[in-house]
Structure formats: structure tokens, C-alpha cells
Amino acid sequence: MKKYLFVFVLVLVAMVSTVSLASANGGPHGGYSATTDACAGCHRAHTAPGPRLLLANSTYDLCVTCHGSAGAGANTNVDDGLYLSSRDDAPGGANGDVGATNTPDNAPLLGGGFVNYGLTAVSSTHNADGTTAAAWGNGVNRGVTANLAAGNLSCASCHDPHGSPNYRILKATINGNAVAVQQVDEGAAKDYDTEQWGTGMSSVCAACHSAYHVTTGGSGSDPVVAASGGYAHDIDMNYSYGGANVNPEAIGFGGYTLPLAETAPAFGRVVCSTCHMSHGTAAQMSGFAAGSYDPFGPGLGAGAIPSGDSALLRLDNRGVCEVCHQK
Amino acid sequence: MIQPKSDPMELNTNESLSVVETLADDIENVAMEAGEKPFPDNAAVDEAAQTLLELSENDDEAFDEVDEEEKRRRKLLLLLLILLLFLCGFSALFCRYLQQPKPLPDMIIPQAEVHYPPHYLFSFYGMDRPVGVALSPQGDRIYVSETGGERLVRVFDRDGNEIDSIAPPRTRSGERSPVYLATDSDGRLFVTDRLQHAIYMYGSDGSYLDMILMPDLSLSSYVDQHIGGLLLGTTYSYNIFQDNVFYQAVDADEQILPGPRSLINWSPLGIHIDANNTMFVTDVVEDHNRTLEFSVPDEPILVSWQGVDLLKSDFGKSGQGKGEFLFPNAVATDSQGRVYVSDGNNGRISVWGEKREFLFNFGGGPADGALSLPRGIFIDQRDRLFVIDAVGQNVKVYDVSGSEPGFLYAFGDWGIDDGLFNYPNDIVVDESGRLYVIDRENNRVQVWSY
Numbered sequence: 001m002k003k004y005l006f007v008f009v010l011v012l013v014a015m016v017s018t019v020s021l022a023s024a025n026g027g028p029h030g031g032y033s034a035t036t037d038a039c040a041g042c043h044r045a046h047t048a049p050g051p052r053l054l055l056a057n058s059t060y061d062l063c064v065t066c067h068g069s070a071g072a073g074a075n076t077n078v079d080d081g082l083y084l085s086s087r088d089d090a091p092g093g094a095n096g097d098v099g100a101t102n103t104p105d106n107a108p109l110l111g112g113g114f115v116n117y118g119l120t121a122v123s124s125t126h127n128a129d130g131t132t133a134a135a136w137g138n139g140v141n142r143g144v145t146a147n148l149a150a151g152n153l154s155c156a157s158c159h160d161p162h163g164s165p166n167y168r169i170l171k172a173t174i175n176g177n178a179v180a181v182q183q184v185d186e187g188a189a190k191d192y193d194t195e196q197w198g199t200g201m202s203s204v205c206a207a208c209h210s211a212y213h214v215t216t217g218g219s220g221s222d223p224v225v226a227a228s229g230g231y232a233h234d235i236d237m238n239y240s241y242g243g244a245n246v247n248p249e250a251i252g253f254g255g256y257t258l259p260l261a262e263t264a265p266a267f268g269r270v271v272c273s274t275c276h277m278s279h280g281t282a283a284q285m286s287g288f289a290a291g292s293y294d295p296f297g298p299g300l301g302a303g304a305i306p307s308g309d310s311a312l313l314r315l316d317n318r319g320v321c322e323v324c325h326q327k
Numbered sequence: 328m329i330q331p332k333s334d335p336m337e338l339n340t341n342e343s344l345s346v347v348e349t350l351a352d353d354i355e356n357v358a359m360e361a362g363e364k365p366f367p368d369n370a371a372v373d374e375a376a377q378t379l380l381e382l383s384e385n386d387d388e389a390f391d392e393v394d395e396e397e398k399r400r401r402k403l404l405l406l407l408l409i410l411l412l413f414l415c416g417f418s419a420l421f422c423r424y425l426q427q428p429k430p431l432p433d434m435i436i437p438q439a440e441v442h443y444p445p446h447y448l449f450s451f452y453g454m455d456r457p458v459g460v461a462l463s464p465q466g467d468r469i470y471v472s473e474t475g476g477e478r479l480v481r482v483f484d485r486d487g488n489e490i491d492s493i494a495p496p497r498t499r500s501g502e503r504s505p506v507y508l509a510t511d512s513d514g515r516l517f518v519t520d521r522l523q524h525a526i527y528m529y530g531s532d533g534s535y536l537d538m539i540l541m542p543d544l545s546l547s548s549y550v551d552q553h554i555g556g557l558l559l560g561t562t563y564s565y566n567i568f569q570d571n572v573f574y575q576a577v578d579a580d581e582q583i584l585p586g587p588r589s590l591i592n593w594s595p596l597g598i599h600i601d602a603n604n605t606m607f608v609t610d611v612v613e614d615h616n617r618t619l620e621f622s623v624p625d626e627p628i629l630v631s632w633q634g635v636d637l638l639k640s641d642f643g644k645s646g647q648g649k650g651e652f653l654f655p656n657a658v659a660t661d662s663q664g665r666v667y668v669s670d671g672n673n674g675r676i677s678v679w680g681e682k683r684e685f686l687f688n689f690g691g692g693p694a695d696g697a698l699s700l701p702r703g704i705f706i707d708q709r710d711r712l713f714v715i716d717a718v719g720q721n722v723k724v725y726d727v728s729g730s731e732p733g734f735l736y737a738f739g740d741w742g743i744d745d746g747l748f749n750y751p752n753d754i755v756v757d758e759s760g761r762l763y764v765i766d767r768e769n770n771r772v773q774v775w776s777y
Contacts, residue, residue: 037674037692041699041718049741055718056741056750061768065700065717065750066654066672069474069504070458071521072596072702072752073654073671075613079474080501084521085594086613105524105591106567115475116501119568 030163042161052156059154060114060129063161069115076192078279081113082106083192107193110259111168112277112312123310125280130154137211138175142229148208149176158204158278167197174207184262195249195259197273202236202261205272212272239324240267248274248323256315258323275320276312283310289317444724444738445762445775447746451487452771458752459703460765460772461508461516463531466757470516471765471772472505480505480518482533485761487772493533495520496564497573507657507703507753509600511623517606519595523567526595526608538565541591542608542619542638550574553584567591597669599658605639607658607666616645616652618668620683642683647673650685657753659706661727667712669701676701676714676732689725689732690714696723696734703753703765711735713754713762720748722764743769 028038042062043053056062066073075084083103108118114125130152134145150157160171167183182198206213214232219225225232239260241247248258249268258275260268313320321327455476462469468490469483478500482491493516495503504521511517514531517539526539538546546565550572551557563574570586597609604623610616620640643652653672660666664681675691675698690698699719706712710728720741725732739748749768756762760777 037697041674055720058768061750062718065767068456069478069521070506070752071504071594071611072458072506072656073700075594075611077521080504080522082522085524085611105594106522119499119501121501 029161029169032162058130059156063155076109077113078109078111079113079115080119081109081111081117081279083109103190103192103194109192109279110195110273110277112279112281114280117277117280117282120282122280122282123284124312126153126278126312128153128155128157128279135175135208137209137229139210142211142232144211144229167201170204174204177203177207177210179203179207182262195262195273197271198262199236199269199271200261201273202271204278205276206235209272235270235272236261237270238263238267239270245324246326253323253326254319256319256323258314258320270324275314277314278312281310281312281314283313283319284316285310286317442724442726442735443777444736445760445777448761448774448776449487450745450766450769450771450773451483453483453489454481454770454772456767456770457765457772458767459505459507459518460753460755460763461510462755462757462763463510463514464512465514466759466761469763469772470508470510470518472508472518474504474506475770476500478503478505480508480516480529483772487774491533493518493529493535495523495527495538495566496535497566497569498523502566502568506596507598509598509606511600511604511606512602513625517598517600519598519608521594521596524591524594525565525567526598535564537563539595540565540587541593542621542641544587544590546572549587550584554582597655597657599660601660605660607660609652609655609658609668611654614645616655617641617643618652618655618658618666618679620666640683642679642685643668643677649688650677652677656702657704659704659712661706661710661712665727667704667706667727669704669714671701674698674700676704676712678732687731690723694734696725696737698723702751705754705756707756707760708758713756715751715754715764717750717752720751722751722754722762738775739764746773748773 028041032038042055044055045053048054050057050059054062064079067076067078069077069079071077071084075086077084083106085105086103112125113122114128116122133147133152135148135153136143136145138146138148140146148157155161158171158174159169160166161169163169164172166172166179167181170179170181172179179200181200181204183196184198202213211229212232213235214225215234215236216222216225217234217237219234220231222231239245239248246252249260250257252258260274261271263269315323454471454473455478457471457473459472460469467485469485469487470493471481471483473479473481477492477494480493481489482493483489503523505518505527506521507519509517510531515536516529516531516533518527518529519525520527523538524540528536528538530536540546540549546563547557549565550561550563553572554574558576560577561574563572565572565586567586567588570588572584572586573581574584575581592612593610594612595608596611597607599607600623601607606621606623608619608621610619618641619638620642621637622639624637643650643655645651645653647653651673652668652670654670655668655677656671657669658666665686666679666683668677668679670677670688673688673691675688677688678686680686690696690701698714698716700717701714702717703715704712706727710726712725712727712732714723714725716723716737719737721737721739723737724735726735739746739751741747741749743749748764748766750766751764752767753765754762762775764773764775766773
């Protein structure tokens, strides 16, 4: 009996030890051996020019060495918010090769771009260049900023370049808060232009913008929620479609669609990323949408949102409202 | 009884003589003590001693003769043994030569050569996040591609003065991304574009000529096929995002054709044209990485670019093993006809033979000259291979004139001052020994010299 128990434990240990973190093929993002040379690709132990012993004074500069618009080391081009190349170029295309990715050539990335998106210069981005520490609603009321615990924002604020079990190597801890994002419906074949995240996607945003992560049912009219900075749209709410509600992912409104977090076949979940992009967007704001008065902004009453700032919204103006509410 | 102290036969000559004399003295002494005369006279004793002495001397000579003979015999034996071994060795070599008769190599007298790194000259600016560089055949035009700002190919003279800029027709900055460049012997410029999935071709004066849409299709031949004959002077352009082909014959209205986007199945990145006008292009389509080899035709407008006749070979595939690539970034050729591919994400240089058979990799591992992220490469006329190590923040130089590459030295380090790099990405060397190094995040080209 002891012999069988010993074998069982051995098998269990072997199975656990083979569970690896997410990694990019041939890249530096995980899957390290005990004597890996990967560390030397980005770090120097004693003469690093940048923090965290990085061979860079800017994390962004390091990341775009592969993920920039040249696409010299990756097909995920975060400068332009494009997935550059697979052979699965178009439905019905001559290649007929779905290859290792389900994303067509030049498909827009779900996270958006830092320089361009939709082939147009972005109108708002997360400032990942290491120059900004302030985050809206970071442990304070909505409409108020506070600095991040870990300092200025960079790519590595949200992504773990060493690999992570989270979707798209998102960090397990961001700004001191635990993050868990399920990755669903995706095996070895990646899909960069269709949401493959499950519940928990909002925890990434809430790690820094906690005041906006309002999950109380009916919070749009709840005075308790209002006390922390005004009424707010319910986040992480289930969205059932069928009947009066159309499927915002497949049907949408006026040709526009929005992604929901994957939960069940008949409904999805409205998360932050349903309406906002994490990297940057080129959505155009005009009229009422081109800047508005924010009564809770800095200086109490003087917090006007900059004119034309698209607040990382996925669609022009308030198209994100119309996809679901269709007024 | 008088006993001899030793057996005389066991002593040498002197000792024997001494013993005999001592014995005679003893006998004489005993006889005198007894009052007798031991021998009739001493002459008999002396005679006996002399006889014994002669006998002893004869024995020594005999012994010496035996020793000499033994030594000579041994020497002879040793000599024969050496000769036998030499004969065996020579016979073995001769047998091997008979099995594989090859001419003996010429005696090569190694020449002492001092290898020293280049020194920094100056930098020129006026570009936004440059990534690629190429020279005109005369070295008087320096072409630089940029991935920031307007995303142009900017043209500079040797002093770093901007003299021109080039952009593909009908594209906005967000629709193009020129990366690597090469020129042919006529001075025509070839530019890979990562967003357009194409290679743009320009004349030596920077005028737009054509696009290579796929390994077997140019834009001119696409139009030619669709309209049944392309007239000289017809202009044409294509943008993959709109997927329409525009063409216009001389003195005619512009026409539109549906584009070939659904057919496009490659993603050209690195490009190199050797002295024989053979063009090498790396393809980084996901999971289908490879290197393509073309003949570059002479026609100024490539209506004859019919593909299969021009595509000579296709070698390598995606992966981390031998003969496999992960984001091959650049190509160079040496004087022995070998092809070098910088295998970016595998952190090594992949070397291929004249028949495009895989030979070996180098640059990986902990040895001197180990690479982190090789990008642009160049081989000069002295068979020195220059490799940009993008995150190593330097240029590594190897001697590839022999059968195996030898690391010579590295120069540069991270920084923003003169002579320091902030993510270098490409390099080209002219015939005068000038090096042009793309310094991406410092937004400049650094000029070095030997």
C-alpha cells in the first residue's frame, strides 16, 4: 500500500511540476530552465541602466523592440494595435490555413494601440511610457486621482514579462491587489481580436481604479454608491440576451459590437473591457461627448475632462451606450 | 690454518692481487714465526702472483668485449624497432591515401593580422525611431527607415544631411511600417513593409516603381494579368487596408481593380541583395518562418516578375531546432557563398551552404560573442560579419573567412551619449570602412569608422 502511495505522490509531483506559466514561443516570457540564458536578454546584474536591472531606461522601449510597429520579434504590434501576420488572412481566403492563430492578418487587437488604432492616431491611451503615476479612483473617490503604489505606469505594471497563468500574461498582483483573469475558449491557437477572457477581467482595471468597480445591483440609483463619487454603472453585471436584448457581441447596433466576458452561452458579463480598451483608442469625441463637466474632479468643480479625450472608449462618442441600450 | 678472507675468484683484479699478496705475507709471517723458510725463495711467490694477475687482466678484457657487443646489439635492435614503427605508420597513411586520394593541401602560412574595433565619428538625426539602413552602390545615399512619426524612408548624404524622403503611394503613416532595406547593383531600393505585407521598389532616384505582393506576384504583373497587357508608363498602387488596386495609363482615367489581399500569404521582414543580384527575404508569418531567395531581374518595371522563375529557393522553417527560425531578421552572404540569417528570437546566427543546406548555428550559449537578440547583420569585403545585438546594446563582430566563424570583438554599450546605443537595430558598412548603425531609441544614425 505504501508503495502505491509513494508512486501516486511521485506522479502527482511530476504533474504539478510540469504545469508551466504562459509563455511566448521562443520569447522571453516564461518557460525558463534552471540554467536559462533568458535573463541576460533583458537584465544586467551589476550595470543595468534602468530600474529592476533592466537593459533599458524605459520598459516601453524594451517591449516595443519586439512588439513595436516593425514587428521584428512578434506579430502582436501594440504601437498600431494590430495583429500583424498569420496565414489565416481572411474568411474564405486562398490559404485555408488556420495555423497557430485564429486571428487574421492586420486584425485590430482587443487591447487597442499606443500610437495608432484603426490606422488612425490614438485619442487616448494609458501612458505606459513610465511618466505617469496618477490613476483615477485609485483607492479614492471616482473623479479623483492618487498615485500608484508601485510608481509610474509601464507595460510591466499590468503584464508579467516572466509569464503568468492569467490571460495574456496579466500580472497576478497589480498595484498591490490580486488579479485573476480566466482565459476561455482558447487553446494553443491564439485569438487576438476576439475576447477570450472570462470573469475577473475587471479585476485588472479595478486594481488601480477601484472606485469605478461598482458591482452593486441598481447602483445607477443607489445613494450608498453615490456617496463615493456619484452614481455609477454596474460593472460585472450579467447581460442576458435574447428577446428584447440583442447579443452585443454578434449583432450589436448600427454595425458596432462590444465584447462581453465569457460566462455562459446565453449571456455574458459586462466588464470594464466591454466599453474601454486597455492600451489606447482612436475613438473620436464630438458634441456633448467632447469633454464634460466633472463635479468631482480636481478643485471640486474645475475638473473638466479634456476636450476630445476619448477615455479609452471603444467606439466614437457614446456608441458604447447604444450597442446595448439602443435608444 | 690460514683461511683466505675471500674467494679470489669472486674478486676483481686489484682485490685478487691484494688478497694473494696478503696471503703470501701471512704464510711468510707464520713460517718465520715457526722458524722455517716457507718457500725456497720469494721469486716463486711473485711469479705465481704475476701469473694470477695476468689471468685476471685477461678475464676483464673478455668481460669488456662482451659488454660492448651487447650494447651494439641492443642499439641495433632499437633502431630496427623504430624503423619498423615508422614503416607501419607510413604504410597506414599510404593505405588511407589510396582509399581517399585527395591532393595535399597547400601549405598556408598564417599572416599576422591585427583586429581592432572601429571608432565613433559622428551621428545624424532627423528621424523618428529608425530601424533599417541601406546604402546606394556608390555609398553616397544613406537610406533610413523609421517606424515612428511619418514612417518614411529618409535619404541622407554622407555628411548626414537629409536630401530626400520616400513614402509608398496612397498610404497614411498609420498604414505603413518600413523596416529593412536593400539596394541592387543598379541602385534600385527595396523596402519591406510590415503592415502592407509587401516589398516596395524604388528607382535610384527614389521614384516609386512597383510592389512585390507575394513571392510569385508583383503589383505590375497583377495589373498586367487583369487588364490583358500593361502599357509602358502606366502607374499603379495598392494599399492592403483598402484592398483596391489603382492604375492609370498615360492620358487615361484612373481605374480600380479589386485587390489581392485574400491571396497574400507572407510577411516579409528582412531583405538582402548580394553582388550577384540575388535577393534574400525573410518571411515571419506566424509558425511559417522561412527565408526566400530570388533573382532580381534587370527590367526597370517588373512586369516580368512572374514568380516561379525568380524564386530560386525557400529554406528554413519555424522552430528552435537546427535549420529553424523564430523571427529571422536579416540576411548576409560571405565570399564563400554561404548565407547567414540572424535568427532573432532564437538568439543566434543560422548559416546555410551554397546549395542552401543548413550548416550550423552560432552565437548562442555562454561563449565570447554570445548573442541576446540579433537583428541587422552585414558582411563586409574582408568577410567580417557585423551583428547588431538589440538588447545587448552593442555590435558584435566575427571573422567568417574560415570554415568556422571566430569572434573578434564587440563595441558599444547602452547609453544616450555619443558612441552609445539605445536599442540599435541595423548596420551597413561601405567600402571605405564607414559603419552606419541604426540607434533606434536615440532617434539617430551613428557613423563609425576603421
